[in-house]
Amino acid sequence: MTTKLPDLKLCILLDAIGCLSYAVPFLGEFSDAVWAPLSGFIFYFLFGNRLGAMGGLFSVVEELLPGFDFIPTFTISYFIRKREIQREAHPKELKVLR
Numbered sequence: 001m002t003t004k005l006p007d008l009k010l011c012i013l014l015d016a017i018g019c020l021s022y023a024v025p026f027l028g029e030f031s032d033a034v035w036a037p038l039s040g041f042i043f044y045f046l047f048g049n050r051l052g053a054m055g056g057l058f059s060v061v062e063e064l065l066p067g068f069d070f071i072p073t074f075t076i077s078y079f080i081r082k083r084e085i086q087r088e089a090h091p092k093e094l095k096v097l098r
Contacts, residue, residue: 004046004047004048004081005078005081005082005085006046006047006074006078006081008075008078010046010074011046011072011074011075011077011078012072012074012075014039014042014074015072015073015074015075017035017039018035018039018059018062018063018069018073018074019069019070021035021069022069029066032063032064032066032069033064035063036059036060036061036063036064037060039056039059039060039063039073040056040057040059040060041056043055043056043059043073043074043077044056046074047077047081051077051080051081051084055073055077058073059073059074
């Protein structure tokens with residue numbers, strides 16, 4: 001299975017855009033209503049497959065709920081995907097000992 005890794009700078013930028021609703025008083029909730037579905041679509045496009053679908057849904061819900069805009073969803077998912085790629089490349093080296 002080949003997985004793609006989006007650019008970390010892009011993920012940080014997209015998280016920053018999601019937090020911008022706090023910067024504009026009275027316009028914040030409206031901007032969240034516009035940004036939420038857009039962020040979900042972008043998330044799915046960047047990460048694809050199961051992580052993209054689940055993360056896209058989470059991104060939409062996170063942006064719509066008041067007070068949760070601070071969660072860096074794109075950046076967290078970047079590191080999750082990076083870890084997946086590392087495990088695929090070196091499955092025996094990253095095995096957890098029990």
